Amino acid sequence: xxxxxxxxxxxxxxxxxxxxxxxxxxxxxxxxxxxxxxxxxxxxxxxxxxxxxxxxxxxxxxxxxxxxxxxxxxxxxxxxxxxxxxxxxxxxxxxxxxxxxxxxxxxxxxxxxxxxxxxxxxxxxxxxxxxxxxxxxxxxxxxxxxxxxxxxxxxxxxxxxxxxxxxxxxxxxxxxxxxxxxxxxxxxxxxxxxxxxxxxxxxxxxxxxxxxxxxxxxxxxxxxxxxxxxxxxxxxxxxxxxxxxxxxxxxxxxxxxxxxxxxxxxxxxxxxxxxxxxxxxxxxxxxxxxxxxxxxxxxxxxxxxxxxxxxxxxxxxxxxxxxxxxxxxxxxxxxxxxxxxxxxxxxxxxxxxxxxxxxxxxxxxxxxxxxxxxxxxxxxxxxxxxxxxxxxxxxxxxxxxxxxxxxxxxxxxxxxxxx
Numbered sequence: 001x002x003x004x005x006x007x008x009x010x011x012x013x014x015x016x017x018x019x020x021x022x023x024x025x026x027x028x029x030x031x032x033x034x035x036x037x038x039x040x041x042x043x044x045x046x047x048x049x050x051x052x053x054x055x056x057x058x059x060x061x062x063x064x065x066x067x068x069x070x071x072x073x074x075x076x077x078x079x080x081x082x083x084x085x086x087x088x089x090x091x092x093x094x095x096x097x098x099x100x101x102x103x104x105x106x107x108x109x110x111x112x113x114x115x116x117x118x119x120x121x122x123x124x125x126x127x128x129x130x131x132x133x134x135x136x137x138x139x140x141x142x143x144x145x146x147x148x149x150x151x152x153x154x155x156x157x158x159x160x161x162x163x164x165x166x167x168x169x170x171x172x173x174x175x176x177x178x179x180x181x182x183x184x185x186x187x188x189x190x191x192x193x194x195x196x197x198x199x200x201x202x203x204x205x206x207x208x209x210x211x212x213x214x215x216x217x218x219x220x221x222x223x224x225x226x227x228x229x230x231x232x233x234x235x236x237x238x239x240x241x242x243x244x245x246x247x248x249x250x251x252x253x254x255x256x257x258x259x260x261x262x263x264x265x266x267x268x269x270x271x272x273x274x275x276x277x278x279x280x281x282x283x284x285x286x287x288x289x290x291x292x293x294x295x296x297x298x299x300x301x302x303x304x305x306x307x308x309x310x311x312x313x314x315x316x317x318x319x320x321x322x323x324x325x326x327x328x329x330x331x332x333x334x335x336x337x338x339x340x341x342x343x344x345x346x347x348x349x350x351x352x353x354x355x356x357x358x359x360x361x362x363x364x365x366x367x368x369x370x371x372x373x374x375x376x377x378x379x380x381x382x383x384x385x386x387x388x389x390x391x392x393x394x395x396x397x398x399x400x401x402x403x404x405x406x407x408x409x410x411x412x413x414x415x416x417x418x419x
Contacts, residue, residue, distance in 0.1 A: 037404035038395050044078040045160070045391050047071055052156030055142075056149055064149070068142045071156070075138040079166065080131035083405040084416030086168040089130065093415040096126050111203035112171060126414065127407045133174050137166060140177040144184045148318060148356055154366070154384065155359030161390040162352050165344065172345045175205035179349075186215050187320060210346060214327065222323035225315065231308050231329045239297045239336040297336065303383035304332045304354070307361045310376075314364045318356070328357040358387060 051071050058064040084090055098105035099113050100120020106113065119129050141163075145155060166173040178201035185193035194215060201208045214221070308329060315321040331350030338347035365372070365380030398404055402416060 033401055033404050033409055036406065037398070040078050040406070042395055044074050045388075045395070047074045048160055048391075049157045049388065052152035052154065055156070056152045058149075064146055068139070072135050072138045072142065075160075076131050076135035080134035081127065081407045082167075083127070083407045083410045084402060084413075086403075088168045088170050090415040090417070092130075092170055093126050096120060096129060108171075109203045109206055111200060112174070112205070127410075130170065133170060133177075134166065137163065137173055137177045140180045140184075144180045145356075147184070147187060148359070151318075151356075151359045151363045154362040155355050157384070157388045158355040158359055161387065162348070162355055164390070165348055169345055169348075171205050172207070175201040175208045176349060176352075177201075178204060179208055179211055183215060186218065207345065211349060218320070218323055221326050222320050225312060225322050226326050226329045228308050228312060231333065232305055234333045235301060235304060235308070235336075238333050239301060299386045299389065300332070300335070303358060303387045306379050306383055307354075307358045308332070310365075310380075311357055311361045314360055317364070318360055321360075324353050324356050327353040358383065 048071060055064060055067055055071075058067045079085075082089075095106050095108070096116050097120065099108065099116035103113050103117055108116075116129070119132075124132075141159065145152060148155060163173065178197050182194045182197035182201060185191075185197055198208075198212065198215065311325060315325055318324065327350055331347060331352070331354060334347040335344075335351050338344050362380055362384045365377055369377045
């Protein structure tokens, strides 16, 4: 601008020079945001790719949890300090602020409302609330995964794609964190703690009640494996033949639920259930149908089919092996068709346990690489590669600069307009 004033140029030239300078500044800022995004996410990817080997060597309780601090903080920094990520991040700013000012401003579950109110009033800004939610999620996962410590070199790299929807389903994954603690307590036969943690999950998100049978019927689920051939056929069917529109019976089922009052009288429950047809058609606002490319349909099958078929040889290597195998299979079957947000929450929860089952299979394939066929080893390692690919590919697939910003790029903003 000083150059324009000093040269006495006409108005047209002034505007052109200022516009060119503005564009250059914007490009420089965008370049800085993109570079930072790639470096931080790349660092997080490599931490989770290699840190499992470190955790696997930590035998004592104290050693394990001290070593866990680094991946917990890495995840919280990478995903918790993102600014304006996805839809819920921006919407929940207003809910956090409203609940902070008064518990009566929003109709949310008791524990979630109380935590928002508490954090807001002790001066924790919204982005730090999200940071703490991400740190807590990773902490609970690592508590649970200590049950499978020796397999962590192959489990930990699988985690990030499986919890990627934490970017948007913030309250759901907050509740799921407590559910993980509940399941962990159940595995250690601490039924009182299991119940307490589950109640915490329920009072963060009522929808978690659908997962209660996982714990209630764990002994039954742990009796017999879902036959591999049936599982593989169903996985192919849900990936390439069936779709959510094949399940129109959900419309009648939701009406029955409302009529019997089985889901309570909450306004949100009524909205979701009354909108089941819109959900199936993919017309329920932002809860519409997600699209999946043919490669995104094939990629999970490359990892899951060999795991389903060969894992039966290693299922007794882990406690409650049949239980986790069956949860994994259910998730692998449901995930391709549950492409609507409300249903994807449940499918993602079942699919989460693939990190355990696939991790054990990849570990055994690598461990026995010198005693089994080369083809068997290649198939397993290919499955590992395609499993971590979604996290790796985000480094260059993310195109919108608004999806790459961190809190230091906020420029005084508290949220981004819904795009």
